[in-house]
Amino acid sequence: MPSNLRHLAWGAALLAGAFTALPVAAQTSAEDKREARVLLEELISHRTAAGAGQVPVMVNGIVARLRQAGFAEDDIALVPVEKDGDKTVGLVVRLAGTDPEKKPIAILGHMDVVDALPANWQTDPYVPVERDGYIYGRGSVDNKAGISAVLATFMRLKREGYKPERTYLIAFSGDEETGMETTRALTTHPWVSQAAVALNTDAGSGSVADGKYNFSIQSAEKTFATFMLSATNSGGHSSAPRPDNAIYELAKALDRLSDLQFAVEFNEITRPMVAQLARDQGGELGRALETVLDDPGNAAARQVLDRYPEYTNILWTTCIPTMLSAGNAPNALPQNAVATINCRIFPGTSTQEVSRKISETIADPAIAITLDEEPVESPASPINEPLFAAITKAVHANYPGAEVMPSMSSGGTDGREFRRAGIPTYGAGSLALKRPDDNRAHGIDERVPIEAFYKELNFWDVLLRELDTVNL
Structure with missing residues (x-):
């Protein structure tokens, strides 16, 4: 079958539910959720906007937690960058696999935020507050919920003694919102540069409207x-x-x-x-x-x-x-x-x-x-049926039967730099947001639904275990 017809057939099959999987039993406990929430609130409390100098401080706290969970010093790497006198840092964490023949998978996210104007908020943007089933705070959605869920999953798997066949890497940037210097540095890191694919938490959310759930696998971005x-x-x-x-x-x-x-x-x-x-x-x-x-x-x-x-x-x-x-x-x-x-x-x-x-x-x-500046031309990542099936299975673990489709974004994320470096990159996550009420990234009173955040722990547990069995 010609490739263009094959991709149309794939799209039709996916819409028809070809990748629908039975719900997977939750792997996370009440204690897991509690710990993840404490981590999320801690990260929100750091004003990791450009010029505030808080990204390195926050990373030091993350590293301390990783060491307590059992990660060795040689499985954690910092990628420092200084631009116009502002020091920030990227973070790489390795959950080492046992099969050297399987290329690693990098999981992306950004630790910085767009700064907030406190006078315009109902609450202090850097003091996390629970209200009506949400946690309010700058970065709660963009992107600290995503990185908190991944960090919590890595630490829990490490404490459990889980040994995947494939190596998984955290590759978190420190200046995605203001230049992506750390992002570009991450793409050349010796661990990260070997990745078969990258999964981007910053492009891993969906929507719920009238009881219907839709999720996308971001596979391309405009230049x-x-x-x-x-x-x-x-x-x-x-x-x-x-x-x-x-x-x-x-x-x-x-x-x-x-x-x-x-x-x-x-x-x-x-x-x-x-x-x-x-x-x-x-x-x-x-x-x-x-x-x-x-x-x-x-x-x-x-x-x-x-x-x-x-x-x-x-x-x-x-x-x-x-x-x-x-x-x-x-x-x-x-x-x-x-x-x-x-x-x-x-x-x-x-x-x-x-x-x-x-x-x-x-x-x-x-x-x-x-x-004005050098543009970043970034190719579309190709359709990857085994990967898309695994992501769909992880989404369905939380939202059985939800639609999961590839997408292209008109905005920009770390993914464009990874695609530019030759690493196919895809949005991954199942954070369900009510549209348009929850569209508050970069805006006033940003918030994340607490129960949707907890479900992300299950999503990443299912996805990492599933991808360990998949030939990419």
Whole structure:
């Protein structure tokens, strides 16, 4: 069977429940849950935002717990990084396997957070508080619930004397939110660089609505690239206006840029994802999605899709102005006008191609187009049926019959750096969040459902034991 048809067949089989597994008996006890919660609350209490210097402090506490659980010193490695005077650190932990022929699996997560404004919160963002079945605190979802569940699982397995055939590695970054310097360092660590695949806790959640559970296996991310559009002028006194005003020229360029459209694209990850979205949404959106699955260039369907950006941003590259800067005095003609253009680029599309498209759309050689920073082009990870089956089994241990689908994210995580380094990376987890009420990462009153967090302990226990038997 041709590969494109095979992947469509796989997607249809998965939707039909081909990987549905009987629930697995819980491996975690009330004491396990208590210990994991204590760990989660301890991690939340550290203000691991950029510049606060708390990531190394938090890691020291984690290492002490790992040593108490029985991890030897030579199974724990720190990856220190300093950038602009800010010291942070990555963490690698090895649960050593007995079969050297089996390549290791790395489990990713990030220990840093986006800082919070306490005045806007109902509670202190760095003092974990239980309320209405949730733990409130910055990082509770993004990403300290994920790393706490993995750490707790590793420590419990170590205390139990569990000896897997395959080596499992923790690879936690310290600056995912602000540059991913530790992430890039982790990909070159001698243990981590040998991984067959990586599992990303930061991309391992799902949703519950009207009693229906949906989970995704993030397998691709868009490239993040920022372009600067610049107009320059010799300026002068504001009392003597001239027609070639830098602000006017930039404004004209931005007006033309508003018409920029990129073509609909699909890959083996997004095609089944879009097919499911069409079934779930129905109506005009569902019909338009079904149309472009067969005819990506259909103009009438594209007009409909443009009205639903919250769903359709996975279908094409997007570029949008996000910041402006111009002039230096209220009584002087502007010498400079600069716009920041943030692009989220479909995997496989180069930044050079996007730059060319922007230039053609603006059609003004006087407007300079430059990259603000080096973009990170990250390929999609391939469909991995044995791995997807194992993840689905672990999800079903908590939520029998829940839909589990591959997905592509429009945002960015540590996964993009691991994919870029040649390590296929997939979101893994079963943290069920109520949408949209629980969508609070980076926002006010971030919170994690306590019972959903406890279920993550079972998810990781089932998944690690299952992957020990799988040929990847």
